[in-house]
Amino acid sequence: MCRYKLPLFAALLVLLSTLLYALQVKIKNKQYKRTHQAALSLITGKKAAEAVKSLQAILAKTPKDAETHYMLAVAQARLGQEEKAAQALQGALDNGLPPGRIVGGTRTGLEGLAKTDLYKKLLAEQKNKAVHGPMLGCIAHDGVKVWVRTAREADIEVIVSEKSGLSEPVASARGRSKSADDFTAVLQVSGLKKNTTYHYGLGVNGAKPADAGTFRTVHPPGSGLALRLAFGGGAGYTPQHERMWNTINDSRPDILLLLGDNVYSDDPTSPEMQHYCYYRRQSRPEFRKLTASTPVYTIWDDHDFGVNDCAYGPKINSPSWKKPVWKVFQNNWVNPGYGTNRAPGCYYDFQVGDIHFIMLDGRFYRDKQVKKKKKGQAPEKPAPSMLGKQQKKWLLETLRGSKATFRVLCSPVPWVFEAKGDSLDTWNGFKKERNGIFAFLEKEKIEGVLLMSADRHRSDLWKIKREGTYPLWEFNSSRLTNIHVHATMKAAEFSYNAKQSFGLVSFDTTLDDPTVTYAIRNIDGKEVFSKTLKRSALSHE
Numbered sequence: 001m002c003r004y005k006l007p008l009f010a011a012l013l014v015l016l017s018t019l020l021y022a023l024q025v026k027i028k029n030k031q032y033k034r035t036h037q038a039a040l041s042l043i044t045g046k047k048a049a050e051a052v053k054s055l056q057a058i059l060a061k062t063p064k065d066a067e068t069h070y071m072l073a074v075a076q077a078r079l080g081q082e083e084k085a086a087q088a089l090q091g092a093l094d095n096g097l098p099p100g101r102i103v104g105g106t107r108t109g110l111e112g113l114a115k116t117d118l119y120k121k122l123l124a125e126q127k128n129k130a131v132h133g134p135m136l137g138c139i140a141h142d143g144v145k146v147w148v149r150t151a152r153e154a155d156i157e158v159i160v161s162e163k164s165g166l167s168e169p170v171a172s173a174r175g176r177s178k179s180a181d182d183f184t185a186v187l188q189v190s191g192l193k194k195n196t197t198y199h200y201g202l203g204v205n206g207a208k209p210a211d212a213g214t215f216r217t218v219h220p221p222g223s224g225l226a227l228r229l230a231f232g233g234g235a236g237y238t239p240q241h242e243r244m245w246n247t248i249n250d251s252r253p254d255i256l257l258l259l260g261d262n263v264y265s266d267d268p269t270s271p272e273m274q275h276y277c278y279y280r281r282q283s284r285p286e287f288r289k290l291t292a293s294t295p296v297y298t299i300w301d302d303h304d305f306g307v308n309d310c311a312y313g314p315k316i317n318s319p320s321w322k323k324p325v326w327k328v329f330q331n332n333w334v335n336p337g338y339g340t341n342r343a344p345g346c347y348y349d350f351q352v353g354d355i356h357f358i359m360l361d362g363r364f365y366r367d368k369q370v371k372k373k374k375k376g377q378a379p380e381k382p383a384p385s386m387l388g389k390q391q392k393k394w395l396l397e398t399l400r401g402s403k404a405t406f407r408v409l410c411s412p413v414p415w416v417f418e419a420k421g422d423s424l425d426t427w428n429g430f431k432k433e434r435n436g437i438f439a440f441l442e443k444e445k446i447e448g449v450l451l452m453s454a455d456r457h458r459s460d461l462w463k464i465k466r467e468g469t470y471p472l473w474e475f476n477s478s479r480l481t482n483i484h485v486h487a488t489m490k491a492a493e494f495s496y497n498a499k500q501s502f503g504l505v506s507f508d509t510t511l512d513d514p515t516v517t518y519a520i521r522n523i524d525g526k527e528v529f530s531k532t533l534k535r536s537a538l539s540h541e
Contacts, residue, residue, distance in 0.1 A: 031483050033236040033264055036071045037273060043071075043109065044272050048078040066095035067239075067280070070102075074109035085110070086118045098283045100131030103151045106182050107275040126151040128207045132184075132282040134158075134200075137334030138350070139255065139295035141194035141220040147334035149184045149282070150177045150204055157203040158187050166201045166211060182275070182331045192217050195225075213292040218254065218352050222403070224510040225353035230294075231257035232502040233301065233412070233454025233478035236264045237280050241481035241500055245286035247525050249294065251504055255352065256294045259454035260301025260362075260412035261478060268306045268321045271328065278332045297359065298333045299346045301412035301455060302425075305329075305363040309425040314365045314388045316344065322364065339364075343390035349398050354509050356404035358395065362386050362412040369424050386413075386430040396440055405509045405535060406448045406516060413455045415474050416462040418491050426455065442469050447539045450516065452505075454478035457486040458497035459520040461531055470538050475518045477503040494529045496520050501528070509535075 035058065042051035055072040062068065069092035076085035089102060089110070102110055103123045113119045132149035146158050154177050159169040173187040192198065197216045201209030219225040230253035235244075248256065263281055267273035281287055302310045305325060312319055329346060330338050337348030345361035365388025387395065399407065414420065417428040427434040441449055451464070451474035459477040466472065479485060479500050488495035500523040507516050514535040521527050 051075040066097040104131030135291040136295040143190040232480040234482040235480040258298040311366040354405040461493040
């Protein structure tokens with residue numbers, strides 16, 4: 001009888017040990033987005049065997065989690081266990097992982113499986129398709145840009161028609177995805193009519209372009225229009241909350257602004273981690289559907305650029321990873337610009353009709369701050385800069401030259417000082433610089449200015465009063481998909497954190513007194529707040 005009891009007892013011990021390990025993993029990584037990033041850190045840190053153990057423990061609790069099967073394959077591939085890795089990949093596919101995740105991009109961690117039958121089969125199936133995208137951006141009255149990633153270098157064609165079925169195309173564009181750009185390409189479509197709905201199709205390697213979606217051109221710069229935009233930040237990868245992209249899509253925005261903490265890579269020295277976080281999000285069907293029909297504009301914040309609340313100083317090449325991280329950012333979005341030749345970054349501006357958007361980079365040039373060690377001791381830098389000399393000069397020149405009805409200043413962190421207690425990470429740590437920008441608005445008599453921001457895991461409306469001139473209203477939202485939440489703020493005009501949420505901003509500049517309405521909608525599409533402002537209330541008189 002002992003022959004049977006001992007093995008059974010041993011098996012129970014193994015099972016108990018596995019379950020306890022899984023519980024430890026769950027406790028250590030309360031947020032889903034971090035679980036597989038922790039495993040990838042082990043893999044790239046030459047601890048792939050430890051990663052295998054932790055991932056198998058997770059699968060003992062959640063055997064149908066596709067992402068865990070995928071990361072297990074990455075770990076086993078690193079260990080040279082090709083057969084086991086292929087089995088794990090099949091488990092990922094069986095549980096819904098998009099095939100493009102496996103063969104798309106230059107740094108998947110699965111390159112060692114290139115000679116396996118499964119990998120070859122998937123590559124053959126995906127070589128004439130877009131594995132990520134198409135993603136729209138830079139919408140104008142006469143054109144649009146289309147971003148796409150392929151499995152390998154490929155010739156790409158976009159055709160545009162006013163008719164469904166893509167009959168009678170009116171414009172087209174061609175390009176090629178390149179390994180140096182992580183197998184991405186951006187195609188410029190031009191020669192379109194203003195304020196017109198178009199169908200477009202995408203073809204790869206000579207394949208007949210297949211219907212990819214629709215988009216609508218906008219009014220020329222300076223024209224009055226009605227515009228609806230969605231915005232937010234705090235988009236950590238969370239499977240049960242990825243439906244947020246469908247909710248946003250259902251609100252029918254004309255454009256989408258993502259204001260930072262878009263993927264939470266949090267590892268600027270690891271290209272593998274950065275690529276993994278972008279691939280993970282860009283493979284989601286909900287995100288692909290939204291960005292295939294809604295032009296998107298992005299900036300980064302700490303979790304996409306460096307680590308939490310980071311500040312690395314104003315030097316362009318120090319730390320040495322700054323420009324490589326910037327390159328990864330460029331490869332994964334389709335923005336109008338990425339700083340200037342002299343001062344790279346993620347800042348730029350664009351105009352839709354008579355609404356001018358100015359997007360700021362709050363991380364690349366941010367001064368390091370030394371907190372006061374003793375009461376009354378001054379910080380190391382009495383007047384630190386968030387923007388850096390060149391970006392600030394660009395900002396003021398851009399503001400001075402703007403003739404728009406509304407000017408929207410978009411920051412990755414809150415403008416209002418009270419949004420994060422006494423933290424120095426928001427503009428609260430850069431009071432002199434922020435107040436200088438506001439004083440410039442008054443000096444130059446710049447009207448119609450609105451503020452937008454992200455960072456706080458909730459949605460707020462703030463009113464910043466200014467003596468002798470109009471108040472500045474700040475729309476803040478940064479809990480698109482995040483599990484983590486920040487407490488509501490009593491000092492705000494309104495503050496919401498009950499569920500994931502986004503901001504929906506509607507402009508109408510065709511009116512005698514143009515309006516802007518800020519609404520907050522939760523992940524279920526319910527509107528929980530709305531406030532309308534008139535342009536006349538944003539003037540110096």
